[in-house]
Amino acid sequence: SPAPHLSFPFRGLQISSFANRSWTRTDGLAWLGELQPYTLRNESNTIGFLKPWSRGTFSDQQWEQLQHTFLVYRSSFTRDIWEFVKMLPSDYPLEIQVSGGCELLPRNISESFLRAAFQGKDVLSFQGMSWVSAPDAPPLIEEVIKVLNQDQGTKETVHWLLHDICPELVRGLLQTGKSELEKQVKPEAWLSSGPSPGPGRLLLVCHVSGFYPKPVRVMWMKGEQEEPGTRQGDVMPNVDSTWYLRVTLDVAAGEAAGLSCQVKHSSLGDQDIILYWDGNHVS
Ligand code: J76
Numbered sequence: 601s602p603a604p605h606l607s608f609p610f611r612g613l614q615i616s617s618f619a620n621r622s623w624t625r626t627d628g629l630a631w632l633g634e635l636q637p638y639t640l641r642n643e644s645n646t647i648g649f650l651k652p653w654s655r656g657t658f659s660d661q662q663w664e665q666l667q668h669t670f671l672v673y674r675s676s677f678t679r680d681i682w683e684f685v686k687m688l689p690s691d692y693p694l695e696i697q698v699s700g701g702c703e704l705l706p707r708n709i710s711e712s713f714l715r716a717a718f719q720g721k722d723v724l725s726f727q728g729m730s731w732v733s734a735p736d737a738p739p740l741i742e743e744v745i746k747v748l749n750q751d752q753g754t755k756e757t758v759h760w761l762l763h764d765i766c767p768e769l770v771r772g773l774l775q776t777g778k779s780e781l782e783k784q785v786k787p788e789a790w791l792s793s794g795p796s797p798g799p800g801r802l803l804l805v806c807h808v809s810g811f812y813p814k815p816v817r818v819m820w821m822k823g824e825q826e827e828p829g830t831r832q833g834d835v836m837p838n839v840d841s842t843w844y845l846r847v848t849l850d851v852a853a854g855e856a857a858g859l860s861c862q863v864k865h866s867s868l869g870d871q872d873i874i875l876y877w878d879g880n881h882v883s
Contacts, residue, residue, distance in 0.1 A: 628640035
């Protein structure tokens, strides 16, 4: 079965939209692995805790300080961009996405990153102690980088957030959120037929739903052999933070009997789910 998660990357995301010279909004959210512990909506001046364990092991005072840092950043960032727009040839609407985070690795090591995209393309990142432009960023980004690199205070704050705060936050969340992060929820599976792909053909559909965590392996089988024509859909979210997947197989109507759908998931141990196509699934 797919191995359960051993590592939980933490990523904070910022989405800033500048529609025109006066309308803008910035939303923030953060993920730990597949779960979202935080939100910071444009309309709000407080970090929203979405999980009972979101506080981690930080004190109320530490959270006050972090929240203050992000609120100052949000308004400074917006002001900065209004200024940069004057020096860039770009016109509204502008879309800026910032993502940053960290992951704890074995031997007490952690890895951090921070990067920003402009109009959907990577333009800059933070490396070591300074801002650098992305490989094929437009030349004018160099001007932005120059300005950003002159602000020693901000560079120190970014370094502190990435290399001190982030790994410490994650260490705490892995303790307080342990049972939810490591939960195992078994999938249910069922078969149906889809719209016929053509005369004399059947579309066999294997539905797998309600599993957590996300890694899963679903195959149409003939005996011990995987059917090469198996087509995986995308793993889709259910509302309860479990997942749903459908896997299809296009076969000649006469060859459907004896095929089976096999589901492997960490919650099932070695007890794969196996469902046999018996011809009663034709709708
Ligand atoms: C993603 C987390 C970054 C946290 C940074 C926190 C620091 C901060 O808020 N700096 C702003 C205020 O800085 C002043 O006050 C500080 C103390 O609060 C220090 O004393 C500091 O020395 C002093 O200057 C500062 O205004 C920053 O410039 C805010 C914005 C930083 C930034 O991320 N800019 C940015 C990011 C991406 C700009 C552009 C892009 C993408 C390119 C878009 C192309 C148009």
